[in-house]
Amino acid sequence: NPGRPNANFNGFVEAICQQIGASLEIPYELLVKRFNASYTASKGALEEAWKMFNMYRDWLATDFCQPVYEEWLTEAVAKGRIKAPGFFTDAVIRKAYCTAKWNGPAKGMLDPVKEVTAAEKRVQNGFSTRSDETMQMTGSGYYSNVEQLKHEEKELREVRKIANGNADDPATG
The missing domain is CATH 4.10.910 (30s ribosomal protein s13; domain 2)
Known part of the structure; x- marks a missing residue:
């Protein structure tokens, strides 16, 4: 009844938000942007959300961006706007011309010092590259x-x- 305050309203809204978050694969903390738990719990929530975001990002890049880019490049080469020797005669050369790396905004950091230290260790141990870490941490390019x-x-x-x-x-x- 909207005519009177209800003591259970906050619990009801929280339960609805948890269900919405679960159906969207977004942790409740991120959905309502309330990180009241420990660092580890907040970090875990962000990591779980980031897995889902990356899945959708990869899907969009693979199934939409890359095919559109390849069609655009093919037309540009065919019309002579871009010079790409061997584009139409060798499939390996064409694949090299069409190769693209799609990335979006960088993931947020809860503790930048810990994140940078972890990135340094991944590079030192060969688990990652400076280019990949730069792209993931800031969205920019290592060489630039x-x-x-x-x-x-x-x-x-x-x-x-x-x-x-x-x-x-x-x-x-």
Whole structure:
């Protein structure tokens, strides 16, 4: 009866949200964005949700994005907009041209220090690559990050030279 307060309302809404979350394969904590449990429980909820998100992301990339990309590329090569020697004569070459890696936004982190340490260990032990870890943690590309860092370091060295009054000193070059 909406005319009076009901002490069981919160429990009812929570139970409905848990059922909705279960049917959508989204943990209750993530559905209502309330992480009141321990770090481990919250991390577990996020990991379970991420498995489901990755499943749908892979499905979308494999069954939609990749075929659309291949059709677009085929048309562009056929019309001469893109030069791709061997595209129509060799299936292996065509597959190489059509290979794409589809990624979306990065997963959130509850404890960035722990996440970065785990990523470092995965790379050190050969379980993953720097490129994969970069993509998963930030959604960016490892090689573009390295190029940007090289540029930033060069600029920073120039600024430090000017700040230290050594701009014309060839020994600090």
